[in-house]
Amino acid sequence: MKNHGQKQKDTKHEPNYQGIKAMPFVVGNEAFEKLGTIGSSSNLLVYLTSIFHMKTITATNVINIFNGTCNLGTLVGAFLCDTYFGRYNLLGFASVSSFLGMLMLTLTAAVSKLHPPACGEGSGCAGPSPGQLIFLISCLLLLVLGASGIRPCNLAFGADQFNPNTESGRRGITSFFNWYYLTYTFAMMVSLTIIVYIQSNVSWSIGFAIPAVLMFLSCAFFFLGTRIYVCVLPEGSPMSSVAQVVVAAIKKRKLKQPDDPKVSLFNSFSTASSINSRLPYTDQFRFLDKAAIITPEDEINSDGSPANPWRLCNVQQVERVKCILRVIPIWVACIVYFISVVQIQNYVVFEALQADRRFGTSEFKIPAASYIVVAMLALTIWVPIYDRLIVPWLRRVTGKEDGLTILQRIGIGFAFSVVTMIVSGLVESKRRSIALSKPTIGFEPKKGAISSMSGLWLSLPLVLSGISEGFAIIGENEFFYKQFPESMRSIGMAFIFVGTAVASYLSSLISSIIQSITGRSHGESWLAEDLNKGRLDYYYYLIGILQFLNLIYFLVCARWYKYKEAEDVSEVAVVKLQSEEKEIV
Numbered sequence: 001m002k003n004h005g006q007k008q009k010d011t012k013h014e015p016n017y018q019g020i021k022a023m024p025f026v027v028g029n030e031a032f033e034k035l036g037t038i039g040s041s042s043n044l045l046v047y048l049t050s051i052f053h054m055k056t057i058t059a060t061n062v063i064n065i066f067n068g069t070c071n072l073g074t075l076v077g078a079f080l081c082d083t084y085f086g087r088y089n090l091l092g093f094a095s096v097s098s099f100l101g102m103l104m105l106t107l108t109a110a111v112s113k114l115h116p117p118a119c120g121e122g123s124g125c126a127g128p129s130p131g132q133l134i135f136l137i138s139c140l141l142l143l144v145l146g147a148s149g150i151r152p153c154n155l156a157f158g159a160d161q162f163n164p165n166t167e168s169g170r171r172g173i174t175s176f177f178n179w180y181y182l183t184y185t186f187a188m189m190v191s192l193t194i195i196v197y198i199q200s201n202v203s204w205s206i207g208f209a210i211p212a213v214l215m216f217l218s219c220a221f222f223f224l225g226t227r228i229y230v231c232v233l234p235e236g237s238p239m240s241s242v243a244q245v246v247v248a249a250i251k252k253r254k255l256k257q258p259d260d261p262k263v264s265l266f267n268s269f270s271t272a273s274s275i276n277s278r279l280p281y282t283d284q285f286r287f288l289d290k291a292a293i294i295t296p297e298d299e300i301n302s303d304g305s306p307a308n309p310w311r312l313c314n315v316q317q318v319e320r321v322k323c324i325l326r327v328i329p330i331w332v333a334c335i336v337y338f339i340s341v342v343q344i345q346n347y348v349v350f351e352a353l354q355a356d357r358r359f360g361t362s363e364f365k366i367p368a369a370s371y372i373v374v375a376m377l378a379l380t381i382w383v384p385i386y387d388r389l390i391v392p393w394l395r396r397v398t399g400k401e402d403g404l405t406i407l408q409r410i411g412i413g414f415a416f417s418v419v420t421m422i423v424s425g426l427v428e429s430k431r432r433s434i435a436l437s438k439p440t441i442g443f444e445p446k447k448g449a450i451s452s453m454s455g456l457w458l459s460l461p462l463v464l465s466g467i468s469e470g471f472a473i474i475g476e477n478e479f480f481y482k483q484f485p486e487s488m489r490s491i492g493m494a495f496i497f498v499g500t501a502v503a504s505y506l507s508s509l510i511s512s513i514i515q516s517i518t519g520r521s522h523g524e525s526w527l528a529e530d531l532n533k534g535r536l537d538y539y540y541y542l543i544g545i546l547q548f549l550n551l552i553y554f555l556v557c558a559r560w561y562k563y564k565e566a567e568d569v570s571e572v573a574v575v576k577l578q579s580e581e582k583e584i585v
Contacts, residue, residue, distance in 0.1 A: 017163040017230055020172065025225025026158035027183050029095065030150075032218035034187035043196045043207075051109065051204060052136065053116050053125040066140055071501035073148030078494035081149070082238050082487055087157040088231045090490075094149025095219045101142030102212040108136055110205035152494040155180060159481050160230050160489075167401065174402045175387055177478040181470075182383040189376045238320070238488045244322045245313045248291035251309075255290050265292040266306070267315040279319035279485070280565055284326065288318050320485040321570070323564055329406070329482055330561065331495055333414070333554040334476050338503035339510070340417045340547050341473075343370055344424065344465050346507070347536060348458055353447055354531050355431055355455040366455060374459045378466030386470060406479045407558040413472020414551045420468055422546030424461040429537040436532060448530030483564050514539060 044066070081090040108114045114135055119125040128136065159176055163169030191211075199207025228317035258264035264280050291313040294300075299307035306312035352368035359366055394403025404412075435451035442450045476496060484492030511527060518535075519525035528534030 007425065017169060019160060022161040022225055022228055023179075025221050025229075026154065026161065027180060028221035029091075029218045030154050030158075030180065031183045031187045032214045032221065034184055034191065043199050046200060047109075047204060051115050052128050052132075053119070054127070062140075066144065068501055069144050070147040070151070071497045073144055074152040074494035074497040075491070078490035078492075079239060081153050081234070083234055086231055086234050087153045087160065087490060088226075088229060091151045091153050091222060092219075094146045094153070095215075095222050097142050098146025098150065099215040099219050100210065101139050102208065102215045103522070104135065104139040104142065106157055106205060106208040106212045108132075108139065109203075109208050113131070130134050151497055152490045155477060156481055156493050157229075158490040160232055170401060173482075174391075174478060175207075177474055177481075178383050178387040181474045181477065182380055185376045185379050187381070189373050192373060192390050193370065194369075202493065218510075230488075232486060234487070238485070238491065241313075241317050242321050243322065244309050245288060245291045245317050247310050248313050249288050252290040252293055252295070253287070255293050255295070257289065258288060258293060261286075261289050265289060265315050265318075266294050266312055267292070279316055281315060282319065282322055282481055282562060284562060285322045286420075288321055319393040321481060322489065323485055324488070326561060327480070327492075327495075327558040330410075330554070331499060333550055333557060334496075335506070336546065336550040336553075337414055337417055337472055338500055339423055339507050340543055341465065341469065342504055342507040343511075343543050344375070344420065345539075346460065347539075348372065348424075348462065350447070350531060351428060351431060351458055351536070354435065354450050354453050355453055355458065356441055357453065357455045367523045371455065371458055371462065374462040375466040375469070378463040379470050382467050382470045383474070394493040400567035405563075407476050407561060408483065409471050409475035410479065411551070411554060411558060413468045413470070413475060414547065414554055416464060416468035416471060418547045418551060419543055420461050420464040421540050423464055425537040425540035425544065427457050427461055428531070429578060432532055432535075432537065448532050485564075510543075514542070533571060543563075 045059055045063050045497070048054045048062060052059075054062070077090060077094070081087050085093075114132055116126045116128050116132065155177075158180060159173050162172040162176065164173065167181045195207060195210060198210065261283075265281075292315050294312060298312040301307055306314075348371055349368045351373045352366075357365040357368065391403040398404065431451045431453045434453045435449050438452055440449040441452050477493075478496055480492040481489055515525040517525075518527075524530075524533045526535040526539045
């Protein structure tokens with residue numbers, strides 16, 4: 001009986017959630033990692049062309065492959081995390097890998113033998129040697145490994161530190177997503193300004209050494225918090241479980257649907273210590289229920305598991321697959337939304353080049369690429385206001401724990417994206433009309449006349465874009481974390497990065513199609529090199545229409561969507577324990 005009492009105690013054991021106490025270590029790891037890698041990767045194109053003397057097209061291809069592999073690699077990292085290593089172990093490995101990659105990248109700038117010699121006067125520029133290329137590619141591979149592990153795991157790992165079964169824990173998770181994205185954005189701002197400036201204007205070796213030191217601090221912060229972390233252990237391959245449900249459902253597709261699925265379906269469970277919640281039965285995608293119908297051919301092992309998991313699956317496995325299927329339509333809407341973010345970031349730089357970038361009455365010109373920081377600054381200011389002022393007010397008004405549901409928050413962000421694109425079109429139309437009707441203030445090489453309209457007008461759509469991200473993208477992070485099964489949350493986070501990669505590809509495709517169609521019709525396309533000869537405002541309006549249609553689609557999906565809920569297993573556990581007690585006695 002003593003052993004049984006110990007077993008009952010272990011069954012009811014709950015992790016010691018530290019919540020806010022673990023945040024400095026998790027957020028510190030994220031902040032220093034982003035400070036260390038984003039600034040370097042964003043300026044890598046300049047480095048490859050100026051120091052390694054690569055051709056522009058070659059360097060561009062290297063960067064595209066690097067960024068694409070980092071985003072798509074998150075799926076591999078998430079799979080390894082949820083299947084074999086767990087989030088803590090993979091984050092530790094990925095952090096060290098990023099540090100080593102940054103250290104080696106610093107050496108390529110600091111050690112003369114690791115990069116080509118400077119161009120001599122009147123002579124051509126020598127390209128990198130095979131050895132130098134191998135060393136550079138090794139740096140990038142280490143950075144890819146780091147990004148593939150950190151990006152899908154860090155956010156989920158931080159949210160794991162809060163108790164989802166208490167009101168304070170659930171509020172802590174929501175607040176964590178707000179402050180996490182705020183920290184992420186602030187780190188990007190610093191990287192894209194200070195670190196990029198040091199690299200381009202002071203010294204490449206110093207500019208890379210600073211991120212390398214920050215990445216070392218990222219590793220140190222992460223490992224310092226080891227003793228207080230809650231670590232979700234992997235439970236085998238979640239993708240194999242998904243495949244088993246699909247295969248079993250296909251094999252049993254001719255079976256009749258049970259009248260009472262809650263009673264008729266195979267729903268064994270284990271009392272093993274786990275923080276993963278049990279999912280209640282849902283009536284969506286009922287064709288998958290057939291995977292859990294027991295037939296005379298199905299055999300059950302003594303431990304309650306099916307003898308052939310490719311023919312008979314647990315209801316919990318089926319419900320996990322349903323969770324994934326419910327999320328996919330929302331994921332598609334998020335991809336379309338992110339197209340607007342990509343378009344703003346791409347074309348606002350070209351607008352700034354043909355606008356008056358002088359700051360006030362001084363002759364100092366704001367760099368065109370720096371205007372993007374306005375959206376980040378707007379987000380940085382908006383998130384604390386929303387989290388500390390608006391959310392408490394919404395709680396009183398709506399009676400909801402988080403003020404708004406996750407899908408309501410995402411929907412508001414989508415609505416802001418429509419307004420953002422309309423305002424972007426209006427601002428560009430004004431810039432263009434001034435450039436064509438009034439004296440200009442000069443010419444931008446390869447671009448055309450510079451409008452006398454102040455570039456500060458571009459801040460208006462950028463501020464709206466930042467607020468839109470504050471609702472939509474933060475909401476998406478929280479949505480994919482909470483709505484994926486606990487055993488697949490890293491894969492849920494990877495969905496975001498894969499969606500970002502798909503949105504980037506779609507943005508390029510849309511731009512190419514519009515340029516081809518409008519170029520044939522009018523000679524100069526809407527996206528002409530000289531914006532004064534093009535109609536970028538029409539293009540913004542077109543993207544706005546796309547976002548409006550996406551908003552309608554999202555509202556339909558949101559109305560249909562059923563949030564994942566956790567089943568109260570207290571009574572189930574008591575029944576199971578009573579049964580075991582009889583066997584022991």
